[in-house]
Amino acid sequence: MQNEAYNILNNRLTIRISQSFMSFAVINQASTVGIEYEPYAVKNGISIAANLREAFNESALLGMGFIKVQVMIDTPVLLVPIEEFDESQKELLYSHAFTRLGNDIIIHTILPNENAVALFPLNKDLNMVINDHFNDIRIIPMMQSVWSYMHHRSFSGNRKKLYAYFHDHKVEVFCFKQNRFKFYNHYKIVTPYDASYFILYVWKQLGMDAQNDELHIFGSINEKEVLIEDLKKYLRGVYVINPEAEFNRAPITKIKGLPIDISILFLKGR
Structure with a gap:
């Protein structure tokens, strides 16, 4: 080099x-x-x-x-509404939501477009x-660059959209309502049926319409065809986001094994 x-x-x-x-x-x-x-x-x-x-x-x-x-x-x-965020309370707030190992510090970053603070x-x-x-x-x-890009993307069309990003043996499921997160959680997965179960559970919890609303899945998806087949038993609008098509065949999308979160970070920023 x-x-x-x-x-x-x-x-x-x-x-x-x-x-x-x-x-x-x-x-x-x-x-x-x-x-x-x-x-x-x-x-x-x-x-x-x-x-x-x-x-x-x-x-x-x-x-x-x-x-x-x-x-x-x-x-x-942990996502906190920006108007409720108190930096002096972030350690306590995070400890109430997640089990901590005792050898960490809590970092925060502001997500202005989504009106949230990530801890x-x-x-x-x-x-x-x-x-x-x-x-x-x-x-x-x-997930910051992914959230930011998909939030901007969620304004296209009139249908509600749920996103599922697969990486590192888990799936991150999230959606937006205007300029805010409506839902966000992550789930460890072993089989495509694990992923299908969690996604459909969230879909039902949010009251989304199986005929008219959209599910967009992307990332490193094991047994993708099996997952799509299972999801399409229940949802009409299942779409796979392909980085090469999504980003107009940008050269960076040709790098084998490059996570989409890095592609988005370099192409679209944080």
Whole structure:
């Protein structure tokens, strides 16, 4: 890799971190796809912080000396209406909603278009590793770019839309009503029937119309045909969002294995 192609001082490296997967990406003007993308296999038996520490010795991108970073964290998110948010109470509020392991801090990020604040935990050791290597740091929930893009997308047409994003062995289900979240939750899944059950349960809970409303599914979907077949037994409008078609065949969509959340972040921003 040639450092000149990356603008080390000004470009912001993106690190995506989940429990089972890590990846690094940065704008690369010399690349035909516009970015450099590097997946990293997380080692079992050691913490995510230890994995990231080791990655600095093994990753070509991490070893280039970027000083700016944007970290996408895949941890459970609590959404709070923006008018009810009190920063001094965020630790207490999150602790009431989720079980905490005791070695984390609660980060918050404002979602102005959705009139919400996202609260999510960051492991203290992981935070230390990040601060040891970067000077300019942004930390966001992994779903932020997805929410923002799909919220904008939800205004097209008159039908209600439910979205289901598949990644990292789970599905994130959400929808909007005007400029607010109407529903958001995530579910761990093993089989496509698990996903179908949770999606249909949410659909029923929201009182959506099986004939007229729309379900949009996207992401890394195992046994996609089985899932679609099962969903179409109950819902008329089931649509699969294909990144290449969605983003007008943008070169970035040709990168094999690139999560859609990273595609959206680089193409549409946060």
